[in-house]
Amino acid sequence: MKRALITGVTGQDGSYLAELLLDKDYRVYGLVRRSSTVNFERIAHIQDRIEILSGDLLDQNSLLYALREAQPQEVYNLAAQSFVQTSWTQPVLTGDVTALGVTRMLEAVRAFNPEARFYQASSSEMYGKVQAVPQNEDTPFYPRSPYGVAKLYGHWATVNYRESYGMFTASGILFNHESPRRGLEFVTRKVTDGVARIKLGLQRELRLGNLGAQRDWGYAGDYVRAMWLMLQQDAPDDYVVATGHTYSVRDLVDSAFRRVGFDWQEHVLQDPRFMRPAEVDLLVGDAAKARTELGWTPEVEFEELVGMMVDADLARLRGHPLPPPALFG
Ligand code: NDP
Ligand code: GDR
Numbered sequence: 272m273k274r275a276l277i278t279g280v281t282g283q284d285g286s287y288l289a290e291l292l293l294d295k296d297y298r299v300y301g302l303v304r305r306s307s308t309v310n311f312e313r314i315a316h317i318q319d320r321i322e323i324l325s326g327d328l329l330d331q332n333s334l335l336y337a338l339r340e341a342q343p344q345e346v347y348n349l350a351a352q353s354f355v356q357t358s359w360t361q362p363v364l365t366g367d368v369t370a371l372g373v374t375r376m377l378e379a380v381r382a383f384n385p386e387a388r389f390y391q392a393s394s395s396e397m398y399g400k401v402q403a404v405p406q407n408e409d410t411p412f413y414p415r416s417p418y419g420v421a422k423l424y425g426h427w428a429t430v431n432y433r434e435s436y437g438m439f440t441a442s443g444i445l446f447n448h449e450s451p452r453r454g455l456e457f458v459t460r461k462v463t464d465g466v467a468r469i470k471l472g473l474q475r476e477l478r479l480g481n482l483g484a485q486r487d488w489g490y491a492g493d494y495v496r497a498m499w500l501m502l503q504q505d506a507p508d509d510y511v512v513a514t515g516h517t518y519s520v521r522d523l524v525d526s527a528f529r530r531v532g533f534d535w536q537e538h539v540l541q542d543p544r545f546m547r548p549a550e551v552d553l554l555v556g557d558a559a560k561a562r563t564e565l566g567w568t569p570e571v572e573f574e575e576l577v578g579m580m581v582d583a584d585l586a587r588l589r590g591h592p593l594p595p596p597a598l599f600g
Contacts, residue, residue, distance in 0.1 A: 272296060272297070272298050273295075273296075273297045273298070273344050273345065274297065274298045274299075274300065274341055274342060274343045274344055274345075275292050275297045275298070275299055275300065275343050275344070275345040275346070275347065276300045276301075276302065276324075276337060276338065276341040276343040276345075276346045276347070277289060277292075277299065277300070277301050277302065277347045277349060278302040278326075278328065278346075278347070278348050278349055278350035278376065279302075279348075279349030279350035279351065279392070280299075280301030280302065280303060280314060280321065280323075280349075281301070281303055281310055281311060281313060281314060282313070282349060282350070282353070282454075283313065283450060283452045283453050283454065283491055284349050284392070284448075284491055284494070284495055284498075285301065285313070285314070285347075285349050285350075286313035286314050286317075286452055287450070287452070287491050287492050287494075287495040288347055288349070288495040288498060288499070289301060289314060289317055289321055290317060291495050291496065291499060292499070293317060293320055293321075295499075297345075298322070299320070299321045299322065300321070300322045300323075300324055300337070300340070300341035300343060301314070301321045301322070301323055301324065302324050302325075302326045302334075302337050302350065303323050303324070303325060303326070304325075304326065304327040304328075304350075305325065305327070313452050322341070324336075324337045324340055324341065328350050328351075328368050328372030328375060328376065329367055329368060329372070331375050331378070331379070334375050334376055334378075334379040335379045335382060335383065337379070338379045338380060338382070338383040338384055338387075339383050342383075342384065343384060343387055344384075344386075344387055344388065345387060345388045345389075345390070345502050346376070346380055346384070346387050346388070346389045346390065347390045347392075347498060347502075348372075348373060348376045348389065348390060348391050348392060349392045350368070350372065351368060351369040351372070351392065351421075351422075352364060352365045352368045352369050352418070352421075353369070353418070353454075354418075354454070354456055354457070355396060355416050355418045355419070355547070355551075356456070356545075356547060357418075358416050358417040358418035358419075358421070359416065359417060359547070359548055362417035365417050365418055365421050366417065366420075366421050366424075368421075369418060369421035369422060369425060370420075370421035370422075370424035370425055370428075371424075372425075373391060373424070373425035373428045373429065374428050376389075377389065377428060377429070377432045377438075377440070380438070381432070381436060381438065385436065385438060386439075387439070388439040388440075388441070388502040388507070389429070389432075389438065389439065389440040389441070390441050390442075390443060390498050390501060390502055391425055391426065391428075391429040391440065391441070391442045391443070392443065392445065392498075393422055393425065393426040393429070393442045393443055393444045393445065393509070394418075394419070394422045394444065394445060395444060395445065395446040395447065395487070395511075395513070395554050395556060396414060396415070396416065396418055396419040396422055396551060397412045397414055397419055397422050397423045397426060397444065398410060398412060398413065398414075398551075398554060399412070399413045399414040399415035399416070399419050399551050400413040400415055400551070400552075401413070401551075401552075401553060401554065404553065404555060405513075405515065405555045405556055405557040406511065406513075406554065406555065406556055406557065407511050407556070407557040407559065407560070408444070408509055408510065408511055408560055412426075415549045415550070415551050416547070416549060416551075419551075426442050426444070426509075429441070429442040430442065430509070433507055438507075439502075439506075439507045440507050441501040441502060441504075441507045441508060441509065441510070442509040442510075443497060443498055443501055443509075443510055443512055444509060444510065444511045444512065444556075445494055445497070445512045445513075446486070446487040446488075446489065446511070446512065446513035446514070446554060446555075446556040447459075447486045447487060447488045447489070447554070448488070448489045448490060448491045448493070448494040449488055449489070449490065449491060449576060449580065450490060450491040450492060450576075450579075450580070451579065451580050451583035451584070451587075452491070453491070453580070455596050455598065456596075456598050458479070458520055458523065459488065459523060459576075459577070459580060460580065460584075461477075461479070461598065462477065462479070462520075462523055462524055462527045463527050463577065463580035463581045463583075463584045464584045464588075464595070465477035465538075465595075466527045466528055466530065466531055466533070466581055466584070467531075467581060467584035467585045467587075467588050468584075468588060468595060469531075469533065469538055470531040470533065470585060471585070471588055471589065471592065473588065473592055473595075474595060475538070476538055476539070476540055477524075477538055477539050477540070478539075478540050478541075478542035478544070478545065479520065479524070479539060479540070479541060479542065479545055480520075480541070480542065480543075480544075480545030480546045480547065481520065481545075481546055481547070481550055482519065482520045482521040482524065482539075482541065483519055483520070483521065483552070484519065484520050484550060484551065484552060484553075485517045485518065485519045485520075485552065485553045485554065485555070486517060486518065486520075486554050487513045487514055487515070487516060487517050487554050487555045487556050488514070488518060488523070488573055488576065489512075489513065489514045489569050489571070489576070490569065490570070490571035490576050490579075492571070493569045493570050493571055494512055494569075496567060497510065497512040497561055497565060497567045500561075500565040500566070500567055501565065504564070504565070508564075510558075510560055510561045510564070510565065511556045511557060511558050511560065511561060512556070512558055512561050512567065513555070513556020513557070513558045514556070514558075514569050514572075514573070515555065515556060515557060515558060516555070516572075516573060517553065517554065517555035518573055522573075523577065524539055526573070526574055526577045526578075527577050527580075527581050530577065530578050530581040530582075531581065531585075
């Protein structure tokens with residue numbers, strides 16, 4: 272039985288990846304940091320099939336112990352401070368977790384399982400102020416936030432351990448991917464949760480930032496397949512994972528409100544609290560390499576994704592009409 276260690280297992284991608292690996296009969300270890308309330312909602316349904324290990328990307332020894340305990344053949348480093356907006360208010364923490372955390376993981380692998388295959392969750396945010404359209408593996412990077420800068424460090428650390436030590440380290444440059452398990456602070460989920468609340472009469476308006484920003488949005492369930500495929504190749508490499516289609520936040524809002532038969536213009540307000548000090552205006556990925564070399568293709572299209580998320584939020588809120596979360600700008 273193959274063993275895999277996932278950092279960030281309580282997050283959106285960690286939960287989908289754990290499901291995928293369990294389906295493939297892996298023994299799955301998940302690194303979980305201590306918090307004052309247990310936050311296993313996304314993995315509650317598979318919790319008893321995962322070995323939970325206590326650890327934090329800020330604590331080197333905890334990572335060494337986790338590697339020693341799990342003895343994995345595959346390591347998926349998904350943990351990060353992953354919210355771009357927060358990276359401006361907590362830039363040092365973001366650098367510590369999202370950048371240096373990668374080196375801590377790589378060092379733990381090098382010390383205990385140098386033969387293990389390592390996946391790093393890199394990001395299209397590394398392209399930032401884009402230097403070419405669409406973006407592929409050869410497009411120069413130009414990050415626009417402390418998060419993007421930190422991810423770029425993690426990406427190059429991953430490449431460097433491959434070149435310095437001959438380790439099997441792959442970096443997946445993933446464009447935005449969403450699902451009903453997406454955190455409520457990210458724009459897709461904020462919109463679908465808001466639309467469901469408005470439809471059910473729990474809320475009247477939805478406050479957003481830049482409606483003009485364009486993103487290449489895919490479905491998280493499709494994207495974790497690409498992560499796994501990268502670690503099944505003969506040699507480690509870097510791959511862009513994207514749909515190749517881009518939509519604006521305005522398109523997103525329009526699609527989500529249409530799903531419930533409402534006109535978004537009657538409910539959406541722009542609020543400077545949700546504008547960013549520096550914006551990433553347009554992302555659209557070229558995943559030709561992943562298609563050709565990994566045989567990967569996305570299966571869920573934008574409208575279907577938005578519909579799936581709106582429907583899931585409606586179902587959830589009908590059962591438990593909880594108050595909206597306090598979202599940080
Ligand atoms: P989430 O924010 O949903 O999950 C992040 C995970 O990291 C959570 O499990 C969180 O734990 C954990 N974590 C945060 N800080 C630490 C720490 N100090 N030590 C240990 N664990 C920690 O992110 P996603 O699932 O959406 O993304 C997964 C990865 O992919 C991230 O690295 C993200 O930056 C990257 N990425 C995501 C994309 C996307 O569109 N979703 C696109 C490209 C890259 P807790 O539950 O305790 O908070
Ligand atoms: P992003 O995702 O920054 O691309 O990072 P997010 O959903 O937060 O923002 C996407 C775009 O929407 C605009 N926007 C808003 N965003 C939020 N969160 N809230 C709003 O009210 C709002 N209004 C407009 C933003 O300005 C932005 O342009 C995500 C994360 O998952 C990263 O971890 C990952 O690396 C990248 O995707 C790829």
